[in-house]
Amino acid sequence: MKHALHSVVFTIFLASTATVGSAGPAIADDIPTFRLLMKDGRILPETLEVPAQTRFRLEVKNEGPGAAEFESLELKKELVLAPGVTRTTVFAPMKPGTYKFFDDFHPETGQGRFVVK
Amino acid sequence: MSNAFFVVWRESLEAFLIAGILYAWLQANDASGKGRRALFGGLAAGAGLALLLGWALLTVQDELTGEALEIFQTATLFVAAGLITQMVLWMRKHGRQMKARLHAELSTAAERSGYLGVAVVAALAVAREGAETVIFLYGLAQGGEMQALAFGALAGFAGAGLTAWLAARSLARLNIGLLLRLSSILLLVLASALLISGIDRLIGAGWLPALLDPVWDTSLLIDDTTKGGKLIADFFGYRARPALSSLLVWAAYWGIVLIAWRKTRHG
Numbered sequence: 001m002k003h004a005l006h007s008v009v010f011t012i013f014l015a016s017t018a019t020v021g022s023a024g025p026a027i028a029d030d031i032p033t034f035r036l037l038m039k040d041g042r043i044l045p046e047t048l049e050v051p052a053q054t055r056f057r058l059e060v061k062n063e064g065p066g067a068a069e070f071e072s073l074e075l076k077k078e079l080v081l082a083p084g085v086t087r088t089t090v091f092a093p094m095k096p097g098t099y100k101f102f103d104d105f106h107p108e109t110g111q112g113r114f115v116v117k
Numbered sequence: 118m119s120n121a122f123f124v125v126w127r128e129s130l131e132a133f134l135i136a137g138i139l140y141a142w143l144q145a146n147d148a149s150g151k152g153r154r155a156l157f158g159g160l161a162a163g164a165g166l167a168l169l170l171g172w173a174l175l176t177v178q179d180e181l182t183g184e185a186l187e188i189f190q191t192a193t194l195f196v197a198a199g200l201i202t203q204m205v206l207w208m209r210k211h212g213r214q215m216k217a218r219l220h221a222e223l224s225t226a227a228e229r230s231g232y233l234g235v236a237v238v239a240a241l242a243v244a245r246e247g248a249e250t251v252i253f254l255y256g257l258a259q260g261g262e263m264q265a266l267a268f269g270a271l272a273g274f275a276g277a278g279l280t281a282w283l284a285a286r287s288l289a290r291l292n293i294g295l296l297l298r299l300s301s302i303l304l305l306v307l308a309s310a311l312l313i314s315g316i317d318r319l320i321g322a323g324w325l326p327a328l329l330d331p332v333w334d335t336s337l338l339i340d341d342t343t344k345g346g347k348l349i350a351d352f353f354g355y356r357a358r359p360a361l362s363s364l365l366v367w368a369a370y371w372g373i374v375l376i377a378w379r380k381t382r383h384g
Contacts, residue, residue, distance in 0.1 A: 073347075082174065
């Protein structure tokens, strides 16, 4: 067990350092960017139209007050945002359809969806 | 305010549950008190790590650091899932040996690594969700919502602690065999949920193909974007629209666990 622990800690370290150097396709600059604003427990706009079968970048800004957590179980994304923080994430090409996302810190008011066309 | 309570309760419940289950088990199986000391040491280390990780999450703005953090968080999910599973199997063996009064023969090295495992599992449990709680509470403080902050933090932590205490107490009332089995199942279910979160993150980051996504859609039955649905997703690994690769990993996990479980019985 001790040995396993050591190798595991080492692996995390390796993985964290190695991938920073080769963040690779995720930061390609030639992909469209869409923006979401998280504000006071709400997500704006609530419906975001994005093109189908296209890799795109999403820039999420939390204007506060309060922290927000952009999350979509369906699209398998999670971004924790302190007030004033902007974070970006890249989405893989999607099939046409509707995909929900929500603010995990404000699940009652912060709901939205991608409409992929 | 009720939202602050709910978020803090949910975010800290997992850590409290793991701590509570481990505590109940150690109390029944470990008279020396070393295990419990390891547990509390791990919890304290986890709180420190949570603050550190929370601070890192507060300061990230650029994509590169964000990605590094994401990798780190994904890795901790897998490590936590793996270590919890390993510990459950260790507990099963350890518990059996103690029951058979073989305590004296248990080598101190094996014992020490077992306690180290307890400490690391506790630390990871606190650090993972703790970091998000730190951000959440920081956000409340920034917004000047001191009342919500105080109430949410205190009541949320207390609520999660109480939930875990009740779980641990009810476990402790059971006979030792049942305690071992039930706490093992609880921990394994939690571990499988962590594993699914990790796999989801890998798919989401584009590092693992989803194969077929979704395989089915049960969001009409239990919608995982709602408050309650998300809770079930967090603790049981439920997904309304699972990807095929998640399902395969989930099935493989339980297959391996079952085989290992049987092996410890015979061995």
